[in-house]
Amino acid sequence: MPDAPDSLLEAPPCASDPAQESLVLESLPKEPAFRHSRLQRLADRWSHLLFLACGLLVVALIGGILYFLAARGVGAFMPLAGNTDKILTLKEVFLSTDWDPNSGKFGILPFIAGSLSVTGLALLIAAPAGILTGVFIAKLAPGWMKTLMRQVMDLLVGIPSVVYGIFGLMVVLPWVSGKWLSDSPAAGFAVSAAILAVMIVPTIVSLSTDAFESLPLTLEEGSQALGSTRWQAIWHVLIPAARPRLLTATVLGLGRAIGEAMAIQMVIGNNPQWIALMRQSTDQTPILRFLFTPAATLTTELVQELPNTAAGSTWNNLLFAMGLLLYLMTMLIILATRRLGRQRNA
Amino acid sequence: MxxxxxxxxxxxxxxxxxxxxxxxxxxxxxxxxxxxxxxxxxxxxxWPVLNLGFLTRMPETLDAGGGIKPEIFNSLYLVALSLAISLPIGLGAGIYMAEYAGQGRILRFLRLCIETLAATPSIVLALFGMIVFVQMMGWSFSIRSGAVTLALLNIPVITRVTEVSLLGVPRELKEASYGLGATRLQTILKVALPYAATGILTGLVLTAGRAFGESAILVFTAGTNTSQTFPDFRLTVPGETLSVHLWYVTSDGTLPDAREIAAGTAAVMIVVLLVLNLSVRLLDRFIRRRTR
Missing domain, CATH: 1.20.5 (Single alpha-helices involved in coiled-coils or other helix-helix interfaces)
Structure with missing residues (x-):
């Protein structure tokens, strides 16, 4: 075997030279034990492109939604082709509370404020309730209760928003106005937020249950070994430890809440002039007026007015701009959860 | 001591x-x-509204006593069509993410897009569908506009559930398949997918339930009217679903018995969803028993 070291020494230059390489390959046994048919090999080589195309379609959709909403929404602020209607300035749209499209007033501040108010109120209920229920399911509930709670949350998340809406309309509104408001209509932020809270709580519960379940058991054991009660362990150790994920859960709940349209539209009262109305009336304390004045949000106003406006009008374009605003908020929310996720890993 | x-x-x-x-x-x-x-x-x-007549009559536009027969049909038809559109796309994207994308930048970006699409409010998808399918493609308010836009709602869910189910396939199973000489595609189609099928099916039922309850998208793409013939399989006619009907009769207010009809429709939807939920639970139990 005197030749062996030589050929080994020569191996590197061989590999870099294609002609030599094929020579080496051909010196291997000619026929592999098993070969797929030509069709199989082609399919295997190219099929991933098909799968990739499906993935790229999703990417294209994200861009497409942005493009088409922007193309229409921008029409309210810029003279685009075929747009002969009124051109608005950013100031009179985003900094005005006056919404009266028929007399050319297009301030969307009431809707932004409405969306933020109803979402904020809903989170005020849903975030603590959801996180505490999460800790209950993960750490305190016996097995059967865990299963039961999971099923309850599955059902709550599966109920369609119009059914939540009709429940609010037929059950909650009459009950609230009969019980507390001496029969004045109860439409407004309070009832909308309460219904919204029930709609988003399953999201927060399931994500925070996961968060608590993924914490190392040693945290809890260590805390209890130091003499803490279970609640002290939960409050001082587990909740702080799970905080980034709990925040993610809350932010995703926020995302669901801000985009919800139909359920709120059915109970909020759909009054674009709610800020003015709230200022004028004096018959109740300010907080009650805030909670029970018929109002409107970005989403409810879209549902309410989109069917009644002509395509290409300033009014119509501005509604698409409001949709764009919602979409940008969604993106922001997703990016925020990303940020939180990275914090968690660091 | x-x-x-x-x-x-x-x-x-x-x-x-x-x-x-x-x-x-x-x-x-x-x-x-x-x-x-x-x-x-x-x-x-x-309950008082629910009877065979309510389920099998055509809806009224001005008088009391209308039923919800075409709405039931439209709901099922639209769910089926939207699933037929979104299933191949969602499966494809899910397979790519689980089996081909690796762990790098592409996967992270795809996942970001899927998450964004999943979090996009349905009213925004409705606006998109209205611009693209209803107006630009000239499909107007129709079953096909509704089905395609509704598919956008399903795609991220199906993608995610496919990805998760495929990642749950035991490695040994795939390695055995490769060891027997199968190609990557064969391994995915004949080993991994069948193993993941029950998980994907569960996700599919949940997706169907979500699509069944969706209203915002369909108000602006499938419309609030329904064809006068029954059953009407044409894709070009407007197709009001149960959830849209429920919303429309309460907000429109021309029907004298809008309240009863809304209540009856809501009850039908709840019953359907309870049944769907139960079937998911049974499926889940089946999966657990098999994997044990």
Whole structure:
């Protein structure tokens, strides 16, 4: 075997030279034990492109939604082709509370404020309730209760928003106005937020249950070994430890809440002039007026007015701009959860 | 022998502990109560309306006594069509993410897009569908506009559930397949997918339930009218679904018995969703038993 070291020494230059390489390959046994048919090999080589195309379609959709909403929404602020209607300035749209499209007033501040108010109120209920229920399911509930709670949350998340809406309309509104408001209509932020809270709580519960379940058991054991009660362990150790994920859960709940349209539209009262109305009336304390004045949000106003406006009008374009605003908020929310996720890993 | 070291938390801590644990139980029971009141109230309000006539009559536009026959059909038809569109795309994207994308930048970006699409409010998807399918493609308010836009809602869910189910396939199974000489595609199609099928099916049923309940998208793409013939399989006619009907009769207010019809429709939807939920649970149990 005197030749062996030589050929080994020569191996590197061989590999870099294609002609030599094929020579080496051909010196291997000619026929592999098993070969797929030509069709199989082609399919295997190219099929991933098909799968990739499906993935790229999703990417294209994200861009497409942005493009088409922007193309229409921008029409309210810029003279685009075929747009002969009124051109608005950013100031009179985003900094005005006056919404009266028929007399050319297009301030969307009431809707932004409405969306933020109803979402904020809903989170005020849903975030603590959801996180505490999460800790209950993960750490305190016996097995059967865990299963039961999971099923309850599955059902709550599966109920369609119009059914939540009709429940609010037929059950909650009459009950609230009969019980507390001496029969004045109860439409407004309070009832909308309460219904919204029930709609988003399953999201927060399931994500925070996961968060608590993924914490190392040693945290809890260590805390209890130091003499803490279970609640002290939960409050001082587990909740702080799970905080980034709990925040993610809350932010995703926020995302669901801000985009919800139909359920709120059915109970909020759909009054674009709610800020003015709230200022004028004096018959109740300010907080009650805030909670029970018929109002409107970005989403409810879209549902309410989109069917009644002509395509290409300033009014119509501005509604698409409001949709764009919602979409940008969604993106922001997703990016925020990303940020939180990275914090968690660091 | 030293006395046993025993430490008891302070009295206040013990009381707080007990109170908070009771409060958490109370909170959990409150959610169960909310659900019970909710389902109970909807069924109670809808029960007097529910009869065979209501389910099999055509809807009225001005008079009392209309039924929901075409709405039931449209709901099922639209769910089926939207699933038929979104299933191949969602499967494809899910397969790519689980089997081909690796761990790098592409996967992260795809996942970001899927998450964004999943979080996009349905009213925004409705606006997109309205611009692209209803107006630009000239499909107007029709079953096909509704089905395609509704598919956008399903795609991220199906993608995600496919990805997760495929990642749950045991590695040994795939390695055995490669060891027997199968190609990557063969391994995916003949080993991984069948193994993941029950998981994907569960996700599919949940997706169907979501699509069944969706209203915002369909109000602006499938419209609030329905064809006068039954059953109408044409893709070009408007197709009002149960959820849209429920919303439309209450907000439109021309029907004298809008309240009853809405209540009845809501009850039908709740029953359908309870059945769907039960089937998911059975499927789930089946999967657990098989994997044990």
């Amino acid at each position: 030293p006395a046993a070291i025993s430490y008891r938390p302070r009295r206040l801590s013990r009381v707080t502990d007990r109170v908070m644990r009771l409060a958490l139980w109370g909170l959990a029971l409150a959610f169960i109560a909310v659900l019970a009141v909710f389902v109970g109230a909807i069924l109670k309000q809808g």
